[in-house]
Amino acid sequence: MIDSCSSVSKLLEKYFDQEATDKERLLVKGHLQSCPACQHALTSMEGLRTLIKAPVEEAARLEDFPWIWQKIDREIRSQEKVSWWRSLRSWMDISPLFKKKVWIPAVATIAVLLFISTQVILKKIPSYSETSVVEYIESETYNIMVYESEKTKTTVIWLFDEEDQESSRS
Amino acid sequence: MRRIFITLLLIFTLSLLSASLSYGQVQVRLRVFEASNVGTGIDSSLKDMRDQFKPLVDFSSYRLLKEETPTLNLNQSVSSPAHLGRKIELTLIRQHKNFADVRVKIKREEMDVLNTQVRLSPGRTVSIGGPKHGQGVIIITLSAQF
Numbered sequence: 001m002i003d004s005c006s007s008v009s010k011l012l013e014k015y016f017d018q019e020a021t022d023k024e025r026l027l028v029k030g031h032l033q034s035c036p037a038c039q040h041a042l043t044s045m046e047g048l049r050t051l052i053k054a055p056v057e058e059a060a061r062l063e064d065f066p067w068i069w070q071k072i073d074r075e076i077r078s079q080e081k082v083s084w085w086r087s088l089r090s091w092m093d094i095s096p097l098f099k100k101k102v103w104i105p106a107v108a109t110i111a112v113l114l115f116i117s118t119q120v121i122l123k124k125i126p127s128y129s130e131t132s133v134v135e136y137i138e139s140e141t142y143n144i145m146v147y148e149s150e151k152t153k154t155t156v157i158w159l160f161d162e163e164d165q166e167s168s169r170s
Numbered sequence: 171m172r173r174i175f176i177t178l179l180l181i182f183t184l185s186l187l188s189a190s191l192s193y194g195q196v197q198v199r200l201r202v203f204e205a206s207n208v209g210t211g212i213d214s215s216l217k218d219m220r221d222q223f224k225p226l227v228d229f230s231s232y233r234l235l236k237e238e239t240p241t242l243n244l245n246q247s248v249s250s251p252a253h254l255g256r257k258i259e260l261t262l263i264r265q266h267k268n269f270a271d272v273r274v275k276i277k278r279e280e281m282d283v284l285n286t287q288v289r290l291s292p293g294r295t296v297s298i299g300g301p302k303h304g305q306g307v308i309i310i311t312l313s314a315q316f
Contacts, residue, residue: 107179133288133289133291133294133296134286134287134288134289134296135271135286135287135288135289136286136287137284137285137286137287138282138284138285138286139282139283139284139285140281140282140283141278141281141283142283142284142300142301144284147226149222149225152221152222152225153291153293153294153295154222154294154295154297155288155294155295155296155297156222156223156226156296156297156298156299157284157286157296157297157298157299158299158300159283159284159298159299159300159301160300161300161301161302
């Protein structure tokens with residue numbers, strides 16, 4: 001009896017969950033008719049199921065599943081928004097051009113060309129020595145004399161009154 | 171490697187940007203002084219002026235009246251009051267790494283006493299003088315700090 005009980009108790013859960021084969025079910029059914037201990041074990045299982053099932057069903061009834069799904073969907077979408085820096089970095093990782101690193105010599109070449117062209121453009125502007133220091137000069141009230149010395153790097157603009165010139169002539 | 175290169179690229183771009191921004195301005199040194207043959211006093215900041223004027227007019231006294239170092243921005247005028255109700259107006263017209271073209275106007279009652287454009291280069295001094303002041307003459311000296 002004890003041996004029969006221990007072997008049936010292994011099948012009891014399968015029987016309870018309706019997963020037992022026809023042969024197993026017949027075996028368990030026959031045993032239950034003559035074994036109060038296994039009957040008690042089965043009753044306990046049913047009691048436990050009722051105990052768990054009732055609050056779960058109640059909670060499921062109260063829960064708004066479409067709302068929960070909306071919440072989950074929103075969370076997923078908010079995580080999808082990555083920063084511009086991360087997206088840039090991911091773009092750089094994805095780009096096969098950057099992976100191959102052919103852009104390094106390309107950018108270096110552009111930089112060198114830019115530097116050379118800047119120098120050429122700047123050279124086209126005449127240097128100071130090619131032109132006069134005084135580009136133009138005019139006065140409504142004075143006569144003007146301009147003195148330039150390259151040796152001392154001095155330029156003097158001298159303003160004369162009419163009276164000064166008269167006195168210098170006399 | 172990529173991070174280093176991006177950093178170098180950023181530094182290069184920023185240096186180009188800062189160079190282009192600073193390219194449109196220049197600091198000038200403006201000195202206004204009285205030169206005469208009365209006395210022998212020479213202000214310490216005008217000793218270089220005596221050497222420059224000696225071949226032209228050998229004044230015995232140089233007295234500093236005013237010194238300023240305004241920063242000129244491209245096409246923006248900076249004016250400064252001068253002697254006897256005159257006003258000096260400076261405008262940066264063009265800038266190159268070796269020179270700066272500056273328009274100089276000396277005005278008296280909105281009349282242009284002098285209107286000129288000069289090219290200031292490193293070490294170059296441009297002096298404007300002649301009008302009488304006291305027992306001597308007034309001289310305005312301009313130089314650029316590159």
